[in-house]
Amino acid sequence: MTTVLTKVTAGVLLIGDELLSGRTQDTNLATIADFLAPLGVSVGEARILPDDAAIITRTVRDFSDRFDYVFTTGGIGPTHDDITADCIAAAFDLTIAERADALASLRERYAEGELNAARRRMARIPDGASLIANPVSQAPGFQTRNVFTLAGVPQIMRGMLADIGHRIEGGARTHQISVTCEGIGEGDAAEPLAGIEASYPDISIGSYPFFNDALRGVTFVARGPDQEQLARVKADLERLVARLTDG
Amino acid sequence: MTTVLTKVTAGVLLIGDELLSGRTQDTNLATIADFLAPLGVSVGEARILPDDAAIITRTVRDFSDRFDYVFTTGGIGPTHDDITADCIAAAFDLTIAERADALASLRERYAEGELNAARRRMARIPDGASLIANPVSQAPGFQTRNVFTLAGVPQIMRGMLADIGHRIEGGARTHQISVTCEGIGEGDAAEPLAGIEASYPDISIGSYPFFNDALRGVTFVARGPDQEQLARVKADLERLVARLTDG
Incomplete structure (x- = not known):
């Protein structure tokens, strides 16, 4: 019997000048990769983009063509440099306007006096997108075709992932074993x-060296869809380690 | 008097499947950005690429055209998935071969018996490149035109940066102030x-929200070449904060 294995891939766009200046250390990529692995989706490429509308728009279009799914993080807050929603709209030639359901979500958090023009910008959603719930701070993310647009703040981004799993048609799950020597x-x-x-x-x-003060060593990591095969690889690696450390 | 400000940019390519799978958290981008800032070079874009020769080669060529300097990290070790040196050679149509000066550097670390075929691969350098010293583990990085090819292990990568500053013609230094509210x-x-x-x-x-259990707040960060202007921006931001927290 032949098992047909579907390879499903995602591209990740991490948006924000602060990630490029070294001010902020991204952790969203690893969170997204860990979230996708059990769904059988692997990350094929990630980019860290500046707050530049032309670059973001062009890259969203390119990634939407190249990958089964695209995740963007960052640039959907209330300030002047939050331009991701407009870029998504531009990438797919969609109009963008304030939407009642997104505004209703914001009203759960903000009193009428707090809901100023800047915060209302967070209710601007590309036409036809479906909202992604934000259980942390209510300003929603959204899905446009195969592109999920999420917040940049890690706590909020993680909260939004809870509303994404059911939208993904995954592939063959990748399993992993490791042997350290x-x-x-x-x-x-x-x-x-x-x-x-x-x-x-x-x-x-893959082999990944590690260094302590006095110690060096290597961790071997094997990844693949077939757990029986991985068990054989693990045995092979353990024999290799025994041979190398005996000598 | 008009001051002419040169904008000098760098692109960063972080290479390795382990960065995309979530196994390894990159920290090299922030290290490179912090290293470049005092030289007046800002990072314009970064990409995290899989161990895929076609993608790496194409991206190196593109980044070399788009940015004043390019930094690559990862993929120059002794194993079968260490393909960065070959990709750099392919990107610029250069031959690649074992080089005596690189081999001499490896001999400082490895006894003759340890210097097997796999480790000798680390002495393969694209034709015409200049070596970048590796004070940590001796296997050198190298510079090809405007592209610096560095190790992926953070301790080694940091060590190699010491041999790069003198090769860079920087621009106007970017300064930064911040105000937290x-x-x-x-x-x-x-x-x-x-x-x-x-x-x-x-x-x-930029404005960057932060969240603690009970507290929220915002840090404003202003960046630019002119310190006098930044001082005025700082005063404006402090007045803004006073107004917002008084009300």
């Missing part, structure tokens, strides 16, 4: 490792 | 903030 370097294992990887075309194997 | 949200300040930014065309201002 202290006292060797990557170069000690590189050749036999390439041999193991060549024997299992569906499995990708 | 507790007890307000971004939306409270968005309109007056846009007014302040409009008054200072050379200054970019």
Whole structure:
């Protein structure tokens, strides 16, 4: 019996000058990757973009064509540099306007006096998009075709992911095993490792060195869709480690 | 007197499947941005790329055209998935071969018996590149035209930056001030903030909300080349904060 494995991929766009200046350390990419892995979706590429409308618009269009799903984070707040919603609209030639359901969501949080023009901008949604609930601060994200537009603040972004899983048609789930070996370097294992990887075309194997003050070592990580095959790879890696550390 | 301000930009390519799978959290982008800021170079875009030769090669060529400088991290170790050096060579139609000076550097670290075929791969350098010293683990990085190819392991990457500053012709240094205000949200300040930014065309201002359990607030960050102007922006921001927190 042949198992047909669907490869489903996502592209991630992390938007904001503060990520490029070094002021803010992104953590959203890893959160999204961890969220997608159990759904059988792997991240194919990520970009960190400045608050530049032309670059964001062009990249959204390109990523929407190249990947099954696209996630954007950042740029949907109330300030003048929050331009992501307009860029999504421009990317797909959609109009954008304040929407009643998004405004209703904002009213759950803000009293009438607080809901000024700046905050009402957060109710501007590209035509035809479906809202993504924001249980943390109410200003919604939205889905336009295969593009999910989420907040940049990590707590809010994580909250929005809860309203996304049911929208995704996943693929074959990728499983992972790892074997750690202290006292060797990557170069000690590189050749036999390439041999193991060549024997299992569906499995990708990486080796990741680590350094402590006095210690060096390598962690081997194998990823693939077939758990039985991964178990065989794990046994091969353990034999390799035993051989390298015996010598 | 008119001061001519040169804008010098860099693109950053973070290479490795492990960054996209969520296994490894990148920190190199922020390190590079912090290194470049005092040199008057700002990061214009960053990409996180898989270990895919076609994508890496194409992107290196594109970034080399678009930015004054390009930094790549990752993929120059001894294993089968370390393909960055070959991609750089392919991007510029250069041959690539083992080089005596790079091999000499490896010999400082590895005894003859340890210097196997896998480790010798780390001495393969695109034709015409100049080496970048690696004080941590000796396997060198290299510069090809405006592209600096560095290790992915953060300790090693930081060590290599010490051999790069003298190669960079920087621009006008960007300075930064910040003002923090507790007890307000971004939306409270968005309109007056846009007014302040409009008054200072050379200054970019961002607002970054923060959340604690019981507290919310906003940090305003202004960046630009002129410190006198930044001091005036800071005073404007402080007046804004006083007004918002008095009301």
